[in-house]
Amino acid sequence: MKTKKVLPIVGWRELVQLPDLGLHSIPAKIDTGARTSSLHAVVLDEFERDGEKFVRFAVDFEEPHVRQVCEAVHVDVRGITSSNGEKQDRYVIKTPLRIGDVEFRAEISLADRSDMKFPMLIGRSSLRRRFVVDSGHSWLQKPETKTKKGHKP
Template sequence: MSESALNYVNDRVMVGVVESIDLPLVGLSSINTRIDTGAQTSALHVDHIVVHKEDKQVSFEFHPDFHDIDKTIRCRAPIHDRRWIKSSNGERERRYVIKTQAMMSGISWDIELTLTDRSSMTHLMLLGREALSGMFIVDPGADYVASNRT
């Protein structure tokens, strides 16, 4: 879908509650992402986090398919921060934060992602308010509005 084919409301792109997002700087594409205005921060499901102190980077494994845990993609990114995050169940967890580029339907923007275990969740990635602010408006009754996936 071209950027001109996107739906706009007050200069903001209309998105559904689930969209497909790419993270090209860490080598990930077509991530089914839950759009959640109730969450402040964004999160990515990862395993086996390794901190590389010598170059202030973190490496981790991403499982692109919930149904095939043997398939993994090894990623590496600079550490942007480390923060205490309160999860949806009310527990606090100290997470590594990376800053990376997100892409959806020709739109590219920078986001912060916390790295955590989301294996009990339905979607591998959650896009929160901070990543949506000023650019997007959410249609709570639709999926794949901007990424045009069925």
């Protein structure tokens, strides 16, 4: 008989990390109704490096007033339907995403989320087979902790 893997539980909002982009403790809404994860960003530039397509973008944080400029390989430009039903062409990047102790490569669309409460949205393709969602709770996963390589706190 096959034993079922016990999945970590996330609440309807969590602090997440995008370590390769240098972004830590990003408040994110967990949204099983959205397919693709999304990050609030302003696309600055598209360029090539060593034959790969990259996108340079800025992530603005209100508290403290900081602009973080990031670069990532861009996988695609896709037509994505926003929460108001409008189809928008968005850059999609693939980068490691960390929620609690679980880190994996995720596809994330870059969008103007300035009118949204959360700068990041985690969609169901990032959650599937990795987490169980408990919509009655928040902040269930501990933010990243710095530990020695190979050691867990």
